[in-house]
Structures are given as structure tokens and as C-alpha cells.
Amino acid sequence: MNSLNIVKIGGSVLEEESSLQQFLDDFGRIEGPKILVHGGGTKATALSKELGIPVRMHEGRRITDAESLDVAVMVYAGLINKSLVARLQGQNCNAVGLTGADLNVIPASKRKPDSIDFGFVGDIETQEMNGYFISRLLDEGVVPVFCAITHDGDGQLLNTNADTIASSLCSLLSENYEVRLTYCMDVEGVMLDKYQPDTLFETLNSEQFHHYKQEGVIKDGMIPKLFNGFKALENGVHKVSIKHSKNLLNGTETALIS
Amino acid sequence: MNSLNIVKIGGSVLEEESSLQQFLDDFGRIEGPKILVHGGGTKATALSKELGIPVRMHEGRRITDAESLDVAVMVYAGLINKSLVARLQGQNCNAVGLTGADLNVIPASKRKPDSIDFGFVGDIETQEMNGYFISRLLDEGVVPVFCAITHDGDGQLLNTNADTIASSLCSLLSENYEVRLTYCMDVEGVMLDKYQPDTLFETLNSEQFHHYKQEGVIKDGMIPKLFNGFKALENGVHKVSIKHSKNLLNGTETALIS
Known part of the structure; x- marks a missing residue:
């Protein structure tokens, strides 16, 4: 099988x-x-503030009302996505910027209100996704650039966590490719002490993840990232690693192992 | 040759x-x-106002500084484009939302400052455009949805008039398709008196265009639209018509003839 690199960036x-x-x-x-x-x-938070739209969070997750969804679509699918596409084109990388609505790659279900109503947030079912056009584009040397927007298949755009989009694309495409998923962050990987580079875990297995999560060493945004990463591994993804964006081409990373 | 319909909408x-x-x-x-x-x-004007960004025009054309470009990219390539894509998906039309930077379909040149500096505005050279991926997508039953953004091929997004994008796509694709271009507006077509439906020109030729432009009957936004339309006809486009968006499927229109 051909190898396929899926790289997720975010943050700083x-x-x-x-x-x-x-x-x-x-x-x-x-x-x-x-x-x-x-x-x-x-950037979405900054634009919301400029427009006087309150940013509401619940346990680190964004609550997306209609106005916040418009901001997310403008910033993710418009400003950031198309700027990245233009810059990649500028270095002769034939990119195409997509949401999950484009080519119907990622249909999602609006999350049902439970104790909390997250609003226009979409949950992905991998088996509903459509990999055909992505495979065709990849075969033609095109580089798809995905932002954190999906749709419900009935006309409504939805906000979906970008880490989840990355791991879902991995699961979808691992049938046809040897997929390597890299989560780029502004830390070197999973560390016992983020100020001590020599405490980096070069590998991390699922048991260690649960242990250090309970100990409070692994916390905040790292938890859903690792959760998505181990899920991708279970779904047949060849390799999942977490690294600093500056280390994309070298081996300083935490590699997840099953 | 297969026929291809290119429909441009804007305004109300x-x-x-x-x-x-x-x-x-x-x-x-x-x-x-x-x-x-x-x-x-x-919508771009409304968002600019909300953000306190001055909207500057020269002879009906927008001057695009860096802040205005960001607004244009957010509104055109983000909010409007992806909402249209999601709605088309909702009626089982497999759409993909694109700027001219995506798949490098429409490279453009930043307009050189003359007596007036229009800022980040791109002029298109049809012979520089790339129709390959658009033809492939059309062959697969995909419906491309283009917004009014292009790029300079060197990393910079540019703002380009949507009428011009429509006529340029027509010229590009008329080698392989019998192209029909429809400009949808909020008037029925070219009329001697816009309040008198029976003064609609069912056909209009280039001489009539120049005559009624001089007389002041044809004016404002209709002038560049007709200019683009006649240029498309000259470039081998099979049919160009101007009609009200409510008449898309019926014959009430002004058809341009050579």
C-alpha cells in the first residue's frame, strides 16, 4: 500500500x-x-470578540450558536483555509481547501442536547464518510486541506473538532493507504514535565495514557487528542505521533503504540 | 460536445x-x-461596517486593502460559499466550493496601481487558467461553486469580480463544452425602462450595447456584466443571457447575440 501522511496543525x-x-x-x-x-x-475567538459575540465554553469545548457557527465558517473555511491553500500553491503544492460538506466527504450528526446543548456541533460516523473523491485527488497529486467544519447532509453546516476530523480521515483512508497521523502542537509531545525535554515519552501506550491521565500528568487538550489518536490506531492507522510543529521532519515526538 | 451551464448569482x-x-x-x-x-x-460590506473597516469604492469598483481582503475571503470563500455548498448537498447535488487558488484553477495578476491603487485585486489571463481538474470534477457529476477570490500563484489571495470569474471560466471551458452562461440579477434583463417589463430586449447585440450605453439607458453594474458577456461570446461561448434569478428555468431574458 502507498503511504499517506495526515498532519494536523492548530494553536500557536x-x-x-x-x-x-x-x-x-x-x-x-x-x-x-x-x-x-x-x-x-x-482567531475565531478574536473575531467573535470584535463582533461582540460571547464565546461560551463547556469543559474546554466550544458551544456553537448560530452566530458562532458563522464566525467559525468565516475563519476556518474562509480566512485560514484559503490562506493556507494560497501559500501551499506558492510553493508548487497543488492544494484544495475543503470542509466536510464539499464533495460530501464528512457528513455528521448534530449533537443531541443532553445536560448541555453544544449547538451546531457535528459528530462524525466514520462509516458515513466518503473517501472516493479524496483518493482520486490524492492519486492526482492534489493536497486536500481540511478545516474543522462538517455538515448534516440536509443543508446545515456544523462545527467539528479538527483533531476528530484528522483521526476520522485516517480511519476512512486506512483501507487504501498506510496512514501516518501526526498531531502538531506547541509542545514536543507527551511529557512528565513540560519544562523538562528529557521527560518526553518517546512512545506511549494506552495503559500509560489512562494511568497518567488519572495522575493528572496528561490533561486539558492533550486528552481528546490522545483519545482520538488511540482510536485511530485501533481503526488500522499505521502510525500516530504527537510532536512540536517545528519537528515535523525529525524524530522528536511521542509515538502512540497499541 | 456536452453542454455546460455556468450560472452566476449575486445581489439580492x-x-x-x-x-x-x-x-x-x-x-x-x-x-x-x-x-x-x-x-x-x-454581506462583505455589512461585515466591514461591523468591524469598523472603511469600505472604499472607485467608480463602482471596490478598493481592497489587506483588511478588506480578509473580510472578502471570510464572507465569499467562507460564509456564502460553504453555505451554498451545504444547501446544494442537502438537495443531493454534490457540490465543491472553490476559490481560484484551489487546484490553481484561476491564477491572477495583482492589478498594477495606475491613477488609483485598487489594492489586492486580481486580473485574470484566461490562458493561465487550469481547466483540467474542473473538467474531471464535472465528468464525475460534481458541481463546482466558485466565489470571487483568486490568487497570484505566489501565496497571495486576491479579490476578483465574480462576473469576470464566470466569463473567464466560460472561455476556459468552451474548448471542451458547449457553454451557456447565465447572469442572474434582480432585473429581468436589459430594459429600456426597468419599470416596464414590455421594454425588455429579448436579444441584444454589441452595437446596441454601445448605443444604449452612450444614451445612458444601460448603466452602472450592467455595463461590466455586458462587457464580460460579449467577451465570452467572442471567446466561443455558445450562449450568454441575462435574467432575473426567479426566471432561471424559463425564457424571460436578454440573450446576447454577436
Whole structure:
């Protein structure tokens, strides 16, 4: 099978021009089929504030009312996605910027209100996804760039966590490719002490994940990322690693192992 | 040759929910390969105002500084484009939303400052465009939805008039398709008196265009639209018509003739 690299970026690398340029240069050097997935919550929060739209969170997850969804679509699918596409084109990387609504790649279900109503948030069922056009584009040397927007198949756009989009694309495409998923962050990987580089876990298995989560060493945004990563491994993804965006092309990382 | 319908919408149809729904229903009924091109200046102007960004115009054309470009990208490529894609998906029309940067379909040149600097505005050279992926997508039954954004091939997004994008796509694709271009507006076509439906020109030739332009009967936004339309006819486009968006499927229109 051909190998396929799926790289997810988010956080500060999208905010700092020099980091972003280095990342895009490195991403451009990855050979063979590749997909970029990006978040952009910081910029969406900034635009919401400028427009006087309250940003509501519940346990680290964004609550998406109609106005917040418009902001998410403008920032993720518009500003960030198309800027990345133009910059990749500028380095002769033939990119196409997509939401999950485009080509109906990622249909999702609006999350049912439980104790909390998350609003226009979409949950993905991998078996509903459509990989045909993505495979065709990859075969033609095109680089799909996905943002954190899906749709309900009935005309409604939905907001979906970018880490989840990345791991879902991995599961979808692992039938036809040897998929490597890389979550780029602004830390080197999973560390016992984030200020001590020598405490980096070079590998992490599921038991260690649960142990260190209980100990409070692994916390916040790292938890859903690792959860998605181990799920991708279970679904046949060849390799999942977590690394700093500046280390895209070298081996400093935490590799998840089953 | 296969026929291909390229339909451009803009103005009030994008603002009024019932008109938009009727238009999308009608658009969905067009058989065979088709492309939708849209503007969205009204929404971009509204967002600029909300953000306190001054809207500057020169002879009816928008001056696009860096902040205005970000607004244009958010509104055209994000909000409007992806909402249209989701709605088309909702009626089983497999749409993909694109700028001219995606798949490098429409490279453009930043307009050189002359007596006036229009800022980040792109002029298209049809011979630089790339029709390969659009033809492949059309062959697969996909409906491309283009917004009014292009790029300079060197990493910079640019703002480009949607009428021009529509006519350029027509010229590009007329080698392989019998292309029909429809400009949808909020008037029935070219009329001697816009309040008198019986003064509609059922056909209009280039000489009439120049005559009635000099007389001041044809004016404002209709002038660049007709200019683009006649240029498309010269470039081998099979049919160009101007009609009200509510008349997409019937014959009330002004057809341009050479």
C-alpha cells in the first residue's frame, strides 16, 4: 500500500508567521500523498470578540450558536483555509481547501442536547464518510486541506473538532493507504514535565495514557487528542505521533503504540 | 460536445431566503454539467461596517486593502460559499466550493496601481487558467461553486469580480463544452425602462450595447456584466443571457447575440 501522511496543525503555529512558514516549508517536503487538517480557535475567538459575540465554553469545548457557527465558517473555511491553500500553491503544492460538506466527504450528526446543548456541533460516523473523491485527488497529486467544519447532509453546516476530523480521515483512508497521523502542537509531545525535554515519552501506550491521565500528568487538550489518536490506531492507522510543529521532519515526538 | 451551464448569482437573491431557496431548487433541476459562481458584496460590506473597516469604492469598483481582503475571503470563500455548498448537498447535488487558488484553477495578476491603487485585486489571463481538474470534477457529476477570490500563484489571495470569474471560466471551458452562461440579477434583463417589463430586449447585440450605453439607458453594474458577456461570446461561448434569478428555468431574458 502507498503511504499517506495526515498532519494536523492548530494553536500557536497558525498565529506566528515565522513558525507557520517553517511548518509549510517542511510540510511541502513530505513526499507522496498528504493531507493537512487545521484548527483555528484562537482567531475565531478574536473575531467573535470584535463582533461582540460571547464565546461560551463547556469543559474546554466550544458551544456553537448560530452566530458562532458563522464566525467559525468565516475563519476556518474562509480566512485560514484559503490562506493556507494560497501559500501551499506558492510553493508548487497543488492544494484544495475543503470542509466536510464539499464533495460530501464528512457528513455528521448534530449533537443531541443532553445536560448541555453544544449547538451546531457535528459528530462524525466514520462509516458515513466518503473517501472516493479524496483518493482520486490524492492519486492526482492534489493536497486536500481540511478545516474543522462538517455538515448534516440536509443543508446545515456544523462545527467539528479538527483533531476528530484528522483521526476520522485516517480511519476512512486506512483501507487504501498506510496512514501516518501526526498531531502538531506547541509542545514536543507527551511529557512528565513540560519544562523538562528529557521527560518526553518517546512512545506511549494506552495503559500509560489512562494511568497518567488519572495522575493528572496528561490533561486539558492533550486528552481528546490522545483519545482520538488511540482510536485511530485501533481503526488500522499505521502510525500516530504527537510532536512540536517545528519537528515535523525529525524524530522528536511521542509515538502512540497499541 | 456536452453542454455546460455556468450560472452566476449575486445581489439580492443571496440576501433573501425565499428567493435563494427557489433559485437553488431551480439550479438543482438543470441537467448535465453545471457550475455556480457567486458574489456577495452586500454581506462583505455589512461585515466591514461591523468591524469598523472603511469600505472604499472607485467608480463602482471596490478598493481592497489587506483588511478588506480578509473580510472578502471570510464572507465569499467562507460564509456564502460553504453555505451554498451545504444547501446544494442537502438537495443531493454534490457540490465543491472553490476559490481560484484551489487546484490553481484561476491564477491572477495583482492589478498594477495606475491613477488609483485598487489594492489586492486580481486580473485574470484566461490562458493561465487550469481547466483540467474542473473538467474531471464535472465528468464525475460534481458541481463546482466558485466565489470571487483568486490568487497570484505566489501565496497571495486576491479579490476578483465574480462576473469576470464566470466569463473567464466560460472561455476556459468552451474548448471542451458547449457553454451557456447565465447572469442572474434582480432585473429581468436589459430594459429600456426597468419599470416596464414590455421594454425588455429579448436579444441584444454589441452595437446596441454601445448605443444604449452612450444614451445612458444601460448603466452602472450592467455595463461590466455586458462587457464580460460579449467577451465570452467572442471567446466561443455558445450562449450568454441575462435574467432575473426567479426566471432561471424559463425564457424571460436578454440573450446576447454577436
